[in-house]
Amino acid sequence: MSGPPDLPALGVLGGGQLGRMFAHAAQAMGYRSIVLDPDAQSPAGLVSHGHLQAPYLDPRALAELGAACTAVTTEFENVPAAALETLADHCPVAPGAAAVRICQDRAAEKAHFQRSGVPCAPYAVVDSEAAARAIDPALLPGLLKTAQLGYDGKGQASVATREEGLAAWQRFGGVRCVLEKRLPLRRELSVIVARGFDGRAVHLPVQQNLHRDGILAVTQVPAPDVDDATAARAVRCALQLADGMAYAGVLCVEFFLLQDGSLVANEMAPRPHNSGHYSIDACDLSQFDLQVRCMAGLPLVAPRQHSAAVMLNLLGDLWPADAAGQRRAPDWRPVLALPGTHLHLYGKAEARAGRKMGHLTITAATPVQAREVALQAGACLGFAPF
Numbered sequence: 001m002s003g004p005p006d007l008p009a010l011g012v013l014g015g016g017q018l019g020r021m022f023a024h025a026a027q028a029m030g031y032r033s034i035v036l037d038p039d040a041q042s043p044a045g046l047v048s049h050g051h052l053q054a055p056y057l058d059p060r061a062l063a064e065l066g067a068a069c070t071a072v073t074t075e076f077e078n079v080p081a082a083a084l085e086t087l088a089d090h091c092p093v094a095p096g097a098a099a100v101r102i103c104q105d106r107a108a109e110k111a112h113f114q115r116s117g118v119p120c121a122p123y124a125v126v127d128s129e130a131a132a133r134a135i136d137p138a139l140l141p142g143l144l145k146t147a148q149l150g151y152d153g154k155g156q157a158s159v160a161t162r163e164e165g166l167a168a169w170q171r172f173g174g175v176r177c178v179l180e181k182r183l184p185l186r187r188e189l190s191v192i193v194a195r196g197f198d199g200r201a202v203h204l205p206v207q208q209n210l211h212r213d214g215i216l217a218v219t220q221v222p223a224p225d226v227d228d229a230t231a232a233r234a235v236r237c238a239l240q241l242a243d244g245m246a247y248a249g250v251l252c253v254e255f256f257l258l259q260d261g262s263l264v265a266n267e268m269a270p271r272p273h274n275s276g277h278y279s280i281d282a283c284d285l286s287q288f289d290l291q292v293r294c295m296a297g298l299p300l301v302a303p304r305q306h307s308a309a310v311m312l313n314l315l316g317d318l319w320p321a322d323a324a325g326q327r328r329a330p331d332w333r334p335v336l337a338l339p340g341t342h343l344h345l346y347g348k349a350e351a352r353a354g355r356k357m358g359h360l361t362i363t364a365a366t367p368v369q370a371r372e373v374a375l376q377a378g379a380c381l382g383f384a385p386f
């Protein structure tokens with residue numbers, strides 16, 4: 001591994017874009033970053049001092065990572081919790097395996113919402129053919145979601161009848177699922193909390209998110225359609241959920257704001273989140289700075305948002321394809337000619353439809369100005385953000 005060995009190192013399980021932005025924040029504070037990811041071309045591995053190219057559960061790689069690092073974190077939702085458990089024998093780990101296990105399983109996650117007194121969608125666990133045949137009609141129409149390994153709308157099926165529920169459960173291979181009632185959403189929100197090993201917690205402002213085809217498309221902060229009381233409620237719930245897991249590290253909680261104004265928790269991510277990327281450019285402490293501070297046991301102070309922000313996800317769909325189907329990067333110059341645009345690209349060589357290639361954050365003095373520039377940026381790239 002390169003870099004002066006006397007400099008402290010922070011480790012990350014997973015080498016995706018979240019790990020890459022974490023590495024940038026860690027390096028800015030004088031740490032070396034070391035990534036464990038099986039992919040030779042992982043976005044975080046490409047910018048780190050060390051890259052252990054091995055499976056996540058490889059005991060030798062975990063021992064090497066733990067021995068080299070002051071602390072280790074995870075950036076990828078589906079890194080096996082057992083890897084964190086093994087690492088905890090070597091160095092501090094944030095978040096810990098127990099919390100990650102809860103966040104990796106929709107049934108455990110919902111049980112944690114209930115235990116913590118945080119409302120969530122009515123649901124049932126579907127873990128057998130009998131359970132699939134006996135779906136409570138009160139949960140229909142609903143969404144059948146695999147309990148584990150789902151992301152960006154994958155592992156989900158819309159279900160209107162018991163028969164459809166059974167068929168969808170069989171299509172998912174009979175794995176444990178959660179059926180939840182489809183709720184009338186007014187808006188989607190998220191809150192990012194950072195909680196230290198000492199239990200002190202801070203949070204970023206409430207984010208308003210727009211999803212397209214199950215993938216986050218736009219985040220706006222401040223949230224234009226959320227009143228102060230609702231925002232405060234979301235923050236309280238997120239802090240409660242973190243406290244209830246004795247969480248250490250950065251946690252994102254997604255919420256649904258329903259048509260009737262009530263708020264329900266949807267899911268948690270035990271790591272920084274796509275909806276928090278705006279914080280790099282719009283806040284005096286980003287979600288990745290907070291992750292570094294949590295891991296290293298450094299003071300957590302409340303982040304201050306200094307600019308209104310709109311974040312646009314840049315999916316591979318925006319990379320124009322030539323006659324041979326080869327995609328190339330868009331011309332960024334017209335976008336970068338707009339005021340307050342911050343382009344982040346993740347170093348992924350191949351653009352594919354639905355693949356997160358980067359994001360664009362627009363900062364401005366007011367939310368209206370940020371929105372106007374976002375519309376212009378979208379027009380340059382050939383899409384309508386809102």
Ligand SMILES: Nc1ncnc2c1ncn2[C@@H]1O[C@H](COP(=O)(O)OP(=O)(O)O)[C@@H](O)[C@H]1O
Pocket residue numbers: 121143145150151152153154180181182183184185188211214254266267
């Ligand atoms: N119970 C529900 N009612 C209405 N819409 C939902 C419900 N559950 C999920 N969705 C929609 O699907 C999106 C993805 O679902 P989510 O549970 O967050 O899974 P993922 O892990 O794929 O992000 C949500 O952001 C929301 O737009």
Ligand SMILES: [Mg+2]
Pocket residue numbers: 152254267
């Ligand atoms: Mg989600």
